[in-house]
Amino acid sequence: MTNTTKSSASREPPSGNLQVCGKQFWLGPARSGLTLTFWADTDVIHLLAAGTRLKSVRSHLSVTDLAALLRDGGRLAGPSPLPTAGDGDPVGAVExxxxxxxxxxxxxxxxxxxxxxxLAGRRVSVRVDQQTLMFFDLDTRELLRTRPNPLTLAEIGRLRSARPAGPPPQHRTDPVTVLRRASNSGVVMVVGQKVALGRIHAGKTIAITDTQLAIHCDDGTRTIRRTTDHPVRNIKANRPRKVDLASANG
Structure with a gap:
């Protein structure tokens, strides 16, 4: 699932220090008076002037924060300002x-x-350009996460086992499938939404697609309307808890 994005415009104050949603962004007095656009999702915030990306930082915003920005005059954002496969590679990009x-x-x-x-324990590739780190799957080049790049050009040049970058990774377009184990009451929780399946499904592991909660059960597939826009954070269901016999009998 692609996180909701919002963009809004602000004018850079004389100090060069701009504040949005409780976080300060330092761009320097030299850019005082510029009208800046904030492109934001829950992973990364890009600061742009006249369509040119000036800075990328890790996002501190939640889905609720993004909704508040939209209510306060923001607008739905267009595509990410990061390069796409047809844009060519940034100078010096490596993987x-x-x-x-x-x-x-x-x-x-x-x-x-x-x-x-x-992603703990997973082998991934990292595309490194001058401003951005893009974490992606080695086999499919599916974009997994985007982070601001803390490395200097000299540090990029020293990266162990670096190779010239291929085309920028892309978000997946097919539904995300997750696994959930129904509780004793036949309820599962996914993306912050409770779904009652019935006691007949208690203890069973159920596959759920992220886009519209298509739940695959033994008696067929049920399609349920999404009521949240939370991103998928856990793919596999938690293991069932083991009962301590000593404490249960004590």
Whole structure:
């Protein structure tokens, strides 16, 4: 599922320090008076002037924050200002392969960069350009996460096992499938939404597609309207809890 994006315009104050949704963005007094556009989702925020991307930072915004920006005069954003497959590669873009550690981070030169906790233990590729890190699947080039790039040009040049970058990875367009285990009451939870399946399905693992909650059960497929726009954070269902016999008998 693609996260909701919003864009809004603000004028850079004389100090060069602009605040949006409780976070300050430093661009310097030299850009004072410029009208800036904020392109934002829950992963990354891009600051643009006259359509040119000036800066990319990790997003602190939730889905609720984005909805508030829309109510306060923002608008639905267009495509991401990141390059697409037809735009050509940024100068000096490289790719490296890394294994995401238990905390969801990877090591790039002297930097420990957060990819995502859900990617822990997974082998991924990282496309590194001067401003952005794009984490993607090695086989399909599916874009998994986007993060601002903390590396300098010298640090990029020192990256171990770096290779020239291929075409920019793209978001997947097919539905995301997740697994959930129904509770004793026959209820599952996905993307913040409770779905009552009935006690007949208690304890069963159910596959759910992200786009419209198409739930595949033994007695057929049920399609349920989405009531939230939360992103999928967990693919597999939690393992059933084991009962401690000593405590149960005590």
């Amino acid at each position: 490296v392969d890394r294994t995401v550690n238990a905390t969801g981070s990877v090591s790039l030169d002297q930097h420990l960069v957060l990819a995502a906790e859900i």
